[in-house]
Amino acid sequence: MTKTNEKIHVLVDEKLGGIKREYMEIDRKAEVGEKIVIVEKADCDDWYENGAIFTVNRDRPGKSHVESDPARCGDNINGFILREEYHVLEPTDIVHIDGQRYEMVDRNAKVGEKVIVVRPDEVIGDDYDTGRIGTVKSRHSAGDVSVETIGLVFGDEYCVLVPLDKHEKTLENKNNTYKEVKNYIHNELSITRQDIQEMISIAVSNEVQKMSESGKLDRIAGEKIESLIEEGFRNGKRLLHGFKERVSQTVSDEVGKRITNVLNINVELKEEGN
Structure with a gap:
C-alpha cells in the first residue's frame, strides 16, 4: 500500500527548465528517472546521510531496491539503495518563481494571466522551451494564446500560473477580519x-x-x-x-x-x- 508523507521538498526540476518545484514524499518503490530522498540510512559505510536526494538510474526487474550513480562509494559500486531506505519525491503542481508560489493549472488562459510552457510543440522552428514563462496578450481559438516574450503558444502546450500566496493572504485577511468582528461582538458589545x-x-x-x-x-x-x-x-x-x-x-x-x-x-x- 502506498503511503503519503506530508513533508514537502522544494527542488529544481530539470524537466521544467530548471524551475523550482514542490515535491511530496511518497512511501513506494521508485521508478527510473524519479527523485528519491533517504529517510532511514541502512549501511553506516555509505557516504550519504538521511536527507540526501538522488535520481534513480536503474531499477532491477523483480528486485525491490534501486540504484543511483551518485550514491556509489567504497564497496557499493552500483549505488545500491534498499527499498526501506528511501521515499519517492513526486512532483506537485506548485512551482516557485521569483519568490512567489504558483499552482500550474491546466485550463485556457485569460488575457493578463501568466502561463508556463510545459509541453512545447517539437515542430522545428519553435523558439521557446519547457519552462518559458510569459503574460498572455491575446487569446485565439482552441485555447491558443499570444504571450509576451514568447509569441503564439498552443492551448495544449501551457499551464496557467495561479498565484497561491495572494490567495492564501486573502484567506488570512478574511480570517483576521472574522476574528476582529468576533472579538468586537464579545468584548465591546458583550454579546x-x-x-x-x-x-x-x-x-x-x-x-x-x-x-x-x-x-x-x-x-x-x-x-x-x-x-x-x-x-x-x-x-x-x-x-x-x-x-x-x-x-x-x-x-x-x-x-x-x-x-x-x-x-x-x-x-x-x-x-x-x-
Missing part, C-alpha cells in the same frame, strides 16, 4: 454565542409566523407533498418505503431555504468550537 442563537431563533420564528399567516407555508407544503405523492404512487399504486420521512424532510428543507433567503443568514458551525 455571547447564546445571545446570537436566541436572536436567530426569534428571527426564524417570526419569519415562519409571517409565512404561515400569508399562506406561503401552506403553498410550499402543498406543492411539495403533492409532488411526492405523485412520485410515490408510480410504483404499482403503492407508496414508496419511507414516504412519511421524505415528506417531512423535504418540506423542512424547502421552508429552511426560504427562511434563509429572506433573512440572508449564513450560519457556519465550527467543529473546533471557535
Whole structure:
C-alpha cells in the first residue's frame, strides 16, 4: 500500500527548465528517472546521510531496491539503495518563481494571466522551451494564446500560473477580519454565542409566523407533498418505503431555504468550537 508523507521538498526540476518545484514524499518503490530522498540510512559505510536526494538510474526487474550513480562509494559500486531506505519525491503542481508560489493549472488562459510552457510543440522552428514563462496578450481559438516574450503558444502546450500566496493572504485577511468582528461582538458589545442563537431563533420564528399567516407555508407544503405523492404512487399504486420521512424532510428543507433567503443568514458551525 502506498503511503503519503506530508513533508514537502522544494527542488529544481530539470524537466521544467530548471524551475523550482514542490515535491511530496511518497512511501513506494521508485521508478527510473524519479527523485528519491533517504529517510532511514541502512549501511553506516555509505557516504550519504538521511536527507540526501538522488535520481534513480536503474531499477532491477523483480528486485525491490534501486540504484543511483551518485550514491556509489567504497564497496557499493552500483549505488545500491534498499527499498526501506528511501521515499519517492513526486512532483506537485506548485512551482516557485521569483519568490512567489504558483499552482500550474491546466485550463485556457485569460488575457493578463501568466502561463508556463510545459509541453512545447517539437515542430522545428519553435523558439521557446519547457519552462518559458510569459503574460498572455491575446487569446485565439482552441485555447491558443499570444504571450509576451514568447509569441503564439498552443492551448495544449501551457499551464496557467495561479498565484497561491495572494490567495492564501486573502484567506488570512478574511480570517483576521472574522476574528476582529468576533472579538468586537464579545468584548465591546458583550454579546455571547447564546445571545446570537436566541436572536436567530426569534428571527426564524417570526419569519415562519409571517409565512404561515400569508399562506406561503401552506403553498410550499402543498406543492411539495403533492409532488411526492405523485412520485410515490408510480410504483404499482403503492407508496414508496419511507414516504412519511421524505415528506417531512423535504418540506423542512424547502421552508429552511426560504427562511434563509429572506433573512440572508449564513450560519457556519465550527467543529473546533471557535
